[in-house]
Amino acid sequence: MSFAFSISQEKLVEIRRVLHQHAESGLSEFWTTAYLAKELSEAGFDVKVGHEIFDVSKRMGLPDEATQQARLKAALEQGADPEWIARMDGITGLVVDLRPDLPMHTVLRFDIDAVDVDESSEGDHLPAQEGFRSINAGECHACAHDGHATIGLGTALELLRYKDQLKHNIRIIFEPAEEGSRGAAPMVSAGVVDGAKYFFSAHIGVNARQDHELVCGTQGFLATTKFDVEFFGRSSHSGADPHEGKNSLLAAASATLNMHAIPRHGHGNTRITVGRMESGTGRNVIPSYAKLLCETRGETTEINDYMFEKAKLVIEHSAAMYEQDCKITVMGQAGCAVSDRLMIDLVKTVSEDVPYFHRDLLIEMGQGFGTDDACAFIQAVQKQGGYGTYAQIGSSLPVGHHNQRFDFNENLLQPSVELFCRMALAMDALD
Structure with missing residues (x-):
């Protein structure tokens, strides 16, 4: 034709x-x-x-x-x-x-x-x-x-x-x-x-x-989950009262490093990325808030789910270590x-x-x-x-x-x- x-x-x-x-x-x-x-x-x-x-x-x-x-x-x-x-x-x-x-x-x-x-x-x-x-x-x-x-x-x-x-x-x-x-x-x-x-x-x-x-x-x-993470802590004077603060930046940093250390799945390809970190207001203020923009990927939906569940565990335990409240919001999935x-x-x-x-x-x-x-x-x-x-x-x-x-x-x-x-x-x- x-x-x-x-x-x-x-x-x-x-x-x-x-x-x-x-x-x-x-x-x-x-x-x-x-x-x-x-x-x-x-x-x-x-x-x-x-x-x-x-x-x-x-x-x-x-x-x-x-x-x-x-x-x-x-x-x-x-x-x-x-x-x-x-x-x-x-x-x-x-x-x-x-x-x-x-x-x-x-x-x-x-x-x-x-x-x-x-x-x-x-x-x-x-x-x-x-x-x-x-x-x-x-x-x-x-x-x-x-x-x-x-x-x-x-x-x-x-x-x-x-x-x-x-x-x-x-x-x-x-x-x-x-x-x-x-x-x-x-x-x-x-x-x-x-x-x-x-x-x-x-x-x-x-x-x-x-x-x-x-x-x-x-x-x-690759299947994927896009998610944002927020940490909520307490600010304080970094010189006079650092013990009064609850450092959200450290919680976010700990979560970032340990999410990238999640063991890879033996049954297929996996990915994890923290693409952005936001935190802090000044050099002498303990940060009371931090935000991460993250994603997991997997060769199958089940493998991606494995990565996301492990990521949530890391985030929750990082929050606990630094006495934070945290919130995980799913922003996209495929x-x-x-x-x-x-x-x-x-x-x-x-x-x-x-x-x-x-x-x-x-x-x-x-x-x-x-x-x-x-x-x-x-x-x-x-x-x-x-x-x-x-x-x-x-x-x-x-x-x-x-x-x-x-x-x-x-x-x-x-x-x-x-x-x-x-x-x-x-x-x-x-x-």
């Missing part, structure tokens, strides 16, 4: 650069959601947002109210449609259906959030050079989600031309807060993949670092999933009709690269008897992901839209 585009490569680049410039952190993608919703609505989609697609009782890691209000204000000042902002009711992300009148069948997923990184302003960094560097300080599309959202929008618009030929409904999910593993679980709980038989998602780059490369399926994702052979074969077959992808650079099954929230969607579809896969779209990269100089080859945008459209139509033809 020949594929004639109604949306040009130049238009896709324009969309990508607009999204890149308006990078927004997870659960705060107000401008991004409003932009996508307006584009899709004007094309004729019935766009679903807010509580209809997101179970707030399952939400984790929501930024504090002051941060959310500041980001919401910034989105409106940057031109976000007030009507869509109101309809979202503080909840980001959206869902559209190609044929809501037909049985639920196929799901495509695209993540939309940015990374908490200040983007480079150096002259040889393309977004800075071409004038589409992020306008939001501390928020940067350093993981290609601007590309994913662009491909998702392009795919939705292209599939409209095939709407009357479909046998089933095709649902397109624009997921918020993939970073930190916070977006998928509330969407799954809200029922966005209920009844789905087939699921497809992809990531630009990661372990596919060559242009024209395509990885058809992925295994080896399991692990393996792509299904049926879907890997389908990606392989479909990609042969997309000239951009070279057969000698096609890999059937690739390795995961940490954690991706798509696993929650894949697991949910597989549990109801369906199939899923997670592809990796090759791109040369100037630096690795989550770096302030991250960028990708925009030439992959239109071929990726074609790949998703061909996959959607191929899945629709399956029972």
Whole structure:
């Protein structure tokens, strides 16, 4: 089947650069959601947002109210449609259906959030050079989600031309807060993949670092738990009354060192990281508060649970040693999933009709690269008897992901839209 585009490569680049410039952190993608919703609505989609697609009782890691209000204000000042902002009711992300009148069948997923990184302003960094560097300080599309959202929008618009030929409904999910593993679980709980038989998602780059490369399926994702730890002690004068203090910084330091000393599990890979420590007010004051931002990972959900339970023991005993109250708050969670052979074969077959992808650079099954929230969607579809896969779209990269100089080859945008459209139509033809 020949594929004639109604949306040009130049238009896709324009969309990508607009999204890149308006990078927004997870659960705060107000401008991004409003932009996508307006584009899709004007094309004729019935766009679903807010509580209809997101179970707030399952939400984790929501930024504090002051941060959310500041980001919401910034989105409106940057031109976000007030009507869509109101309809979202503080909840980001959206869902559209190609044929809501037909049985639920196929799901495509695209993540939309940015990374908490200040983007480079150096002259040889393309977004800075071409004038589409992020306008939001501390928020940067350093993981290609601007590309994913662009491909998702392009795919939705292209599939409209095939709407009357479909046998089933095709649902397109624009997921918020993939970073930190916070977006998928509330969407799954809200029922966005209920009844789905087939699921497809992809990531630009990661372990596919060559242009024209395509990885058809992925295994080896790590389950994860993201959590914050707070220690509450007592301040005192460090010279006159140090014995009156209860040092929260020392409790946090003890917990940090001993969490990294947890014995590794014999049945699979494990990870633990304390990525940030906050404590103290001055050199002569015993710190009365400390906060740690942490994560565990494991080759299976059970192995990750082992790491998290051991971490909690270390934290609780560190608190006891330094006479602290402590609080552990789970900020995000994800399991692990393996792509299904049926879907890997389908990606392989479909990609042969997309000239951009070279057969000698096609890999059937690739390795995961940490954690991706798509696993929650894949697991949910597989549990109801369906199939899923997670592809990796090759791109040369100037630096690795989550770096302030991250960028990708925009030439992959239109071929990726074609790949998703061909996959959607191929899945629709399956029972």
